[in-house]
Amino acid sequence: MAYEAKNFEHLLGTKGLSDQLLKNHFTLYQGYVTNTNKLADTLNAMLKEGKAGTPEYSELKRRFGWEWNGMRLHEYYFGNMTKGGKPIDKNTNMYKKIVEDFGSYEDWEKDFRGVGSMRGIGWVVLYYDMIEGRLFNTWINEHDVGHLCGASPILIMDVFEHAFMIDYGVKKAGYIDAFFNAIDWTIDPELDKMLFE
Known part of the structure; x- marks a missing residue:
């Protein structure tokens, strides 16, 4: 099919x-x-x-x-985007897990943005390692290289040039701001409970 x-x-x-x-x-x-x-x-x-x-x-x-x-x-x-974005609910297990693994939501965001600002083409992925119950922000250089085996993608940001060059030229920071303003943090309650409780 x-x-x-x-x-x-x-x-x-x-x-x-x-x-x-x-x-x-x-x-x-x-x-x-x-x-x-x-x-x-x-x-x-x-x-x-x-x-x-x-x-x-x-x-x-x-x-x-x-x-x-x-x-x-x-x-x-x-x-994982929507017009106007939807902020993360601080009462979700997902939010609590981010705080637990990164110290604060703000520290997670700094790390995710930092990975996205790295030179080169690729993707930024917030992964969840279901075996150890940990979150990681990861750089993937090419589509088929650098994935964390067995980890589940939670949030993806494209940082290949086609994702931002028309609007931002080489100023990726403006694109990253636009992406963050469009994130849809709506979390299915059942999935939130199953993964992070």
Whole structure:
């Protein structure tokens, strides 16, 4: 079954992110969905043709992680934003866990922003390690490199140039401000209880 691109047009009009920037970004995301489907179909056909041991199959298999993660990371990124943003509820277990692991919400935010301000392309991910029950802000250089094995992404910020250059040039700090103003911290009560209690 083919993956379908999700519609994130409800984000148009988000303060600090121009509609042109968002539309370009949506198009890029749709390309990841298209390429994920193409690679899945090609790999399946090659498998049926007995070409699983070929160098071509191997390289396409490696490429699949890039396209699939590009698709999924963008879905998380767009999915954790809303026009006007929604602040985190200080009564949630998520908020309490941030305070426990980082000392304060403000310290967590400084760290997340600091990771986002690092030079280079990539992603910033707030991960939850369900085994040890810890939160980490992590830099991912490429879609398919640097993920914390077994950890669940909670919040994603895209810091590839396409996410900010049209609006901010090389001044990433303005983009990070706009992102923070658009974060939707709505937390499902059942998930909050299950993960962080």
